Amino acid sequence: MSPTNLIPIVLSLLLSPLVGQSVVAENGLLRVKGSRIVNREGTAVSLAGNSFFWSQWDHSGFWNPKCVAWLVDDWNSAIIRAPMGVEEPGGYLEKPEENERKLRTLVQAAVNEGVYVIIDWHSHYAEKSTAEAVEFFERMARSYGGLDHVIYEIYNEPKKTEWSEIKEYAETVIAAIRRIDPDKLIVVGTGEWSQEVDEPAADPITQWPNIAYTLHFYSDKHGQSLRDRADAALAQGIALFVTEWGPVGKRGKDPETEKWMAWCRKNKISHCVWSVNDKDEPYSIVRKGADPEGGWKPGDLRPAGELERSIISTWNENQ
Template sequence: MRKKYNYLLVAFFFLLWSCQSKEPTATAKPNLPANPPTDVVTVTNAVAQFGQLRVQGNRIVDKNGSPVQLRGMSFFWSQWIGKYYTPEAVKWLKDDWRCTVVRAAMAVDYEGYLQNPEAEKQKVTTVVDAAIEQGLYVIIDWHDHEAEKHTEQAKAFFTEMAQRYGDKPNVIYEIFNEPLDVSWSGVIKPYSEIIINAIRQHDPDNLVICGTRNWSQQVEEAANDPIKQPNVAYTLHFYAATHKQWLRDAAARALNKGIALMVTEYGTCEASGNGVLDQTETKAWWKFMDDNKISWCNWSLADKEETSAALKPGAKSTGGWADAEISPSGLFVREELRAKNPK
């Protein structure tokens, strides 16, 4: 009996020692592959990942000289739907939508900056400050169709932005949203050079994105007569149901002539912002932009009743949007963002 008792006692103490010598299962390390797949990029902080961007040939490259492609969302005209220009919305776009870039579309005309400069500027700086805190790239967009008529105001605005943010690699300057049917060489380019020179007095490094003729579509004209300054790229805008293969072909020709492009605004629908949600053409554009490492922002983070709006009317201003608050276009774009910008 004592022998059996001794065996039981020894077994008890061995079991006790064995349990105490192991880590709790809750803190056990997962079995990870020694060499994770190279095609998966974990971007918890895009700016920490890619660093100072620059233009090299016909590509935008990261701090290591590798082509980089940013994907994200553009806010709507600030004076009309400014309620989403909040730190909480920016954070949600990073954490849930997995954006690596956002675009603050500061309205200039139509009771925008020209009439209410401090109010509209405050919306922009709120988004920029939040993007810097979250490690996102952020486009400061002079959202104007006739910027050549507001050169002095644009010069003063971008001088102030460069003084404030010139030491932050997060910032990208979009100095002319969508020029109308005016001359590239005679109007848009001279305006752009004036604004670039003003920016460069305080910020020698960050990207400047220049608009192109006819709603930022005539990129070949810029390729034929480019601005002779470093770290300048050119804007290409499209709406998938209206602008199809012919515009992709024109963009390819511009790239082949040596300029870099950024799609700072595109829609999944018709150029009106409404009409059919064209998933087939949008996917064709996504492939084209992926193949050519072209960064993009989708238009738009708004709750307007139109196809291009990413949110449904009444969606809250602070992020946290349930699927029921997101429009069909928003769900479509969010799925692409989450697939291509993995967390």
């Protein structure tokens, strides 16, 4: 490991005694046990937090440490997701140094705040850039393999890719990570925008421990039928992680979101809501003009943000 890569780890170790009993200090390394994700004591945990927006399209500058600190302090976020865009214009394949620098900023901010962070290869076609993914995750494993805070999400949302292709890609990338980091949680995307969780349930990755699978949902598009599919996958013994979801965002209450949150509580599923952004779309949490460093007043939040903050800030109380 190079001296440069050691700096974030040394800083986090020096800072950790100053922040008290953080989420990560309390729970330690997350691992898969049957169909649940558990903490160091073997107790199933469900974490609630935020997903940021695509790294290359964060035009208002939300990918910064003060924003992470605000989400932890004001929203009670226990986990953040850093979706590093890959193939799309301006993404990692086009501008690797710029996007990786932004990602490392968010990872270190999460480490300093004592919360979990998902390093997300935010791709729809990851199998087409396997070599680049391997190289990237090897570098991440060397930098952060000693930190319990980090989770690797190696494929965001496959579109119409067959599970056999996703699995082949995943096994290649996982093998590269495991040669360096033997124990961190790795989350694998599933077919049709990470909804076909029945496919890995029938044909899971078995060569390595601590593998979970991605489930994504949006309450205006996905309901009971997807929950039924997820229940069946859990019953077959795989663990699920909702690395991305969104409410309708057009009103203060959303009955379908309430059903999804009840399902997550019942099954001890962790989740990150999309997205920390001010784009003019229902799923953005703040309005245009909101300070990207946080300090948001109620008027700064979109309806989705109001609903999501009420869910995340009370998540531990309502389990």
